[in-house]
Amino acid sequence: MLTDRQLFILQVIIDDFIRSAQPVGSRSLAEKEEVAFSSATIRNDMAELEDLGFIEKPHTSSGRVPSEKGYRYYVDHLLHPKKLNHQEVETINSIFVDRIYELEKVVQKSARILSELTNYTAIVLGPELKDNKVKKLQIVPLSKDAAIAIIVTDTGHVENRAFTLPEQVNASDIEKMVNILNERLVGVPLSELHDKLYKEIVVLLRRHINNYDAMLSMFAEAVDVQVSEKLFFGGKTNMLNQPEFHDVEKIRLVMNMIDQEEGMYRLISGVPTGIQVKIGKENQNAAMEHCSLITASYSIGDEQVGAIAILGPTRMEYSRVISLVDFLSHDMTKALTNLYHS
Amino acid sequence: MLTDRQLFILQVIIDDFIRSAQPVGSRSLAEKEEVAFSSATIRNDMAELEDLGFIEKPHTSSGRVPSEKGYRYYVDHLLHPKKLNHQEVETINSIFVDRIYELEKVVQKSARILSELTNYTAIVLGPELKDNKVKKLQIVPLSKDAAIAIIVTDTGHVENRAFTLPEQVNASDIEKMVNILNERLVGVPLSELHDKLYKEIVVLLRRHINNYDAMLSMFAEAVDVQVSEKLFFGGKTNMLNQPEFHDVEKIRLVMNMIDQEEGMYRLISGVPTGIQVKIGKENQNAAMEHCSLITASYSIGDEQVGAIAILGPTRMEYSRVISLVDFLSHDMTKALTNLYHS
DNA sequence: TTTAGCACTCATAATAAGAGAGTGCTAACA
DNA sequence: TGTTAGCACTCTCTTATTATGAGTGCTAAA
Known part of the structure; x- marks a missing residue:
């Protein structure tokens, strides 16, 4: 069991080492104003602290350095939070x-x-972002066979991804698709997007769009990419x-x-x-x-x-x-x- | 004027130093297979090369190291391009x-x-991006007073920026504005966007939109930010x-x-x-x-x-x-x- | 013009000697 | 019984000294 003095010494050692990056010895500790004991006393306590694994010596005759266990104890029990200036x-x-x-x-x-x-x-x-909700979806065709999918979330985040347009898909198909997507998906959290697409949207697309399955899978893939933080x-x-x-x-x-x-x-x-x-x-x-x-x-x-x-x-x-x-x-x-x- | 042999030696010195990072001496050079001269000959040439500033000695009795001038000459004249494997x-x-x-x-x-x-x-x-051309502009309102401006370029690049909505601007205003922007700005290079906005668009907006000047300046600011590479x-x-x-x-x-x-x-x-x-x-x-x-x-x-x-x-x-x-x-x-x- | 030979230089490595900071232990002290 | 003074001992770090050897420049011979 550690005495109050030993804890105090542990604390001073760690404080000092954090400042100086140098092993701290009993003598230099004893010279500190806030330390009222002799170097010999400190040495005794240091020996104890070392036995318990809170501090260690880089070599036989050097000062002590905090061990990980020492830091751990320091952080858990000795720390007084510093007030920010x-x-x-x-x-x-x-x-x-x-x-x-x-x-x-x-x-x-x-x-x-x-x-x-x-x-x-x-x-x-x-x-x-996974709890962000869809605010707006957009598909911007760039050429015959490429388009950009854009998702704007309610937090103002914008995700965009290029995807390949299947053949046989024309501008009006895309427009229809965007309309359907926005009608059905606004307010849906990003994490549920994939599911919704394949469960609800697919039915609607089938009715209105040529080659809907290719289109959906391309779009889904674009949108699905892990929106990693x-x-x-x-x-x-x-x-x-x-x-x-x-x-x-x-x-x-x-x-x-x-x-x-x-x-x-x-x-x-x-x-x-x-x-x-x-x-x-x-x-x-x-x-x-x-x-x-x-x-x-x-x-x-x-x-x-x-x-x-x-x-x-x-x-x-x-x-x-x-x-x-x-x-x-x-x-x-x-x-x-x-x-x-x- | 440098002799061919001196240039050859310079080249071998640099090649060797690039490999080894060690100063190279006359003896070790002479031992190389591709070098057919004695170390004494090399020493003489080295002295010359040093006088001309192509190589230098870290200290009196060490091998030579290429100087910047040496590297420069090497790159400009001695380099045989390495074929990629x-x-x-x-x-x-x-x-x-x-x-x-x-x-x-x-x-x-x-x-x-x-x-x-x-x-x-x-x-x-x-x-x-400055020569990219606008493919599509979009404004997505997030709340009463904030919106996201999105620009998609013909190369598939998407820029987006948040901006503050002025008061008195309602959804239909925004819609009108987006329509005007897309009608007039699609195909315009990003570098000319700012000018166009203030020269052509401003006139149109005045006719159709409440508080058009605030709206325009907010939008322009959002869009104007240097689209730096x-x-x-x-x-x-x-x-x-x-x-x-x-x-x-x-x-x-x-x-x-x-x-x-x-x-x-x-x-x-x-x-x-x-x-x-x-x-x-x-x-x-x-x-x-x-x-x-x-x-x-x-x-x-x-x-x-x-x-x-x-x-x-x-x-x-x-x-x-x-x-x-x-x-x-x-x-x-x-x-x-x-x-x-x- | 090239090369062999040789004295000279200087960084690097190895060794030795001290200095000093720090320790552990013992004995004295309160 | 806890604290402190004293002291021998340890071990790193610094400094000085001394090889060692790679490399040089110069001279003279080939």
């Missing part, structure tokens, strides 16, 4: 002065600003500034990870509601072994639709980052809810 | 099996494949694999450069027709001091519309990269011209 609040709020229907821009800007505030890498998962990044290269990544070998893995959206997507999508901190190996990913990922979800109304994340070294300013991410996610939820849920 | 041709051609109207995808894929073939960073500037990247982190960038300081500048699209855009847009090689300081950019940039333009018909670029260390496989970039740019021109210019 006026400046920071201002900066975050400035994200939302933009025209809010330009959702992509807002999200993009969030990522940029968050990375600038933290000096880490920010990743924002744009709001999920998009990732936005800020400060992709910030990791290069961290002293623990002064070694090119270490950085390569991480940079590759960041740059290859797929892996990041897997990591970010499907985070639980609220704030989550994943430290080092907890990320279950070799590239992230020396990184921590702090995520926060945001919602429209009660439904979680996206996430914000900060990727930094395990030696991260947890307290400050958590506050920032928390604040932004709430702001985001507020803004989106106001917009789409009132 | 079957595999490479296949790979590049595979880019164009995709449905060609999915232009963004094709361009994206080009960047990826080019970076994989070269192990450098590939940048592709998507085709310019988009950059696509492949292998952003490939630079990390280059031994000359094993130092984090050096890499930071370059990575920042790559990541901040703006600078890259300035560098790539406005390249001349055909292949261009910019070596080191020729790029006029501190971050690119140790990099070379190989660019090739591609066209639709006779008109240059975009560019392909490879960014690598000055110690780049010029011969191979030039061939690849050249081949791809011609393929691209062919594909686009077939599509849009026939």
Whole structure:
């Protein structure tokens, strides 16, 4: 069982290491104003903390460094949330002065600003579209055999995709089809589009359109493509500034990870509601072994639709980052809810 | 004046250095099969080449390294274009099996494949849109005061932007407006859109629509936003694999450069027709001091519309990269011209 | 004109010696 | 019993010293 003093020492060690990136020794700790014990006392407690696995020594006669378990305990029990200063609040709020229907821009800007505030890498998962409802469908023929399908959703998102026109389909067929689609599909959530097309629409098309089956399958395919949420990044290269990544070998893995959206997507999508901190190996990913990922979800109304994340070294300013991410996610939820849920 | 032998030696030095990244000495050169002179002879020629500034020594007693001037001469006069092998041709051609109207995808894929073939960073500037012609305009109201403007061009590109609806504008106004816009603007190049709106359309709108001036200015603003060509990247982190960038300081500048699209855009847009090689300081950019940039333009018909670029260390496989970039740019021109210019 | 030979240079690697920060342990102290 | 002072010990890091060797420039011979 840990004494209060030991916990205090653990906390000071971690705080210090987060600041300096240097192993911290008993002597330098004892010299701190807020620490009232002698270096020997601290050494005893350090030995205990090390036995329990909260801190470790890079080598026999060096200061101590927090272990992942130490960070974990720190995040779970020792953290006092850092209050954001006026400046920071201002900066975050400035994200939302933009025209809010330009959702992509807002999200993009969030990522940029968050990375600038933290000096880490920010990743924002744009709001999920599957619950967006169709506002308008359009087919624009480009040539004899190609056309563009356009879907506008109630949130102002526009999806478009090219598809091949079957033969024997003429302009009036297309017009009829667009009419039918709009009559029947406006208000339908994107996630149900495919089903509706094949269950309800197919019947109507059969009646009115030549070669309806080819046309429908082409269109459906165009529309069906996974409307995946998009990732936005800020400060992709910030990791290069961290002293623990002064070694090119270490950085390569991480940079590759960041740059290859797929892996990041897997990591970010499907985070639980609220704030989550994943430290080092907890990320279950070799590239992230020396990184921590702090995520926060945001919602429209009660439904979680996206996430914000900060990727930094395990030696991260947890307290400050958590506050920032928390604040932004709430702001985001507020803004989106106001917009789409009132 | 350089003798043939000196030029040959220069070429072998550069070829060797490109392969090994190590300064090359007279002895190791003399040992090569294709070199028939003694190391002493080579030393004499090297001294000459150094006097003329084509090669230099990192320090007094090390082998020689090509200077920028050396690379320049090499690229301009010594290069024998490397024939692409079957595999490479296949790979590049595979880019164009995709449905060609999915232009963004094709361009994206080009960047990826080019970076994989070269192990450098590939940048592709998507085709310019300013000569695209309007195929269809659409306004989709989202709420009382917001709407989405959509422009579809004849190349299948879809631009969309949110804008604020002025008060006193009702659904029938919008419908009228869309009709007028489509009647008058289909076939107009995007670059002339703004002018046409304010010269021809404004007159018509005045007659038919409430609050036409507010509506027009809102719409025009939405439509006016610079439809800037988009950059696509492949292998952003490939630079990390280059031994000359094993130092984090050096890499930071370059990575920042790559990541901040703006600078890259300035560098790539406005390249001349055909292949261009910019070596080191020729790029006029501190971050690119140790990099070379190989660019090739591609066209639709006779008109240059975009560019392909490879960014690598000055110690780049010029011969191979030039061939690849050249081949791809011609393929691209062919594909686009077939599509849009026939 | 080319090449062999040789002294010279200088980065790199290996080795040794100190300095210093930090530890663990013991014994004294409150 | 918990805390602290003292001290020997460990181990990294820095600096100095010394080979080692690849490579050069120069001279003289072929």
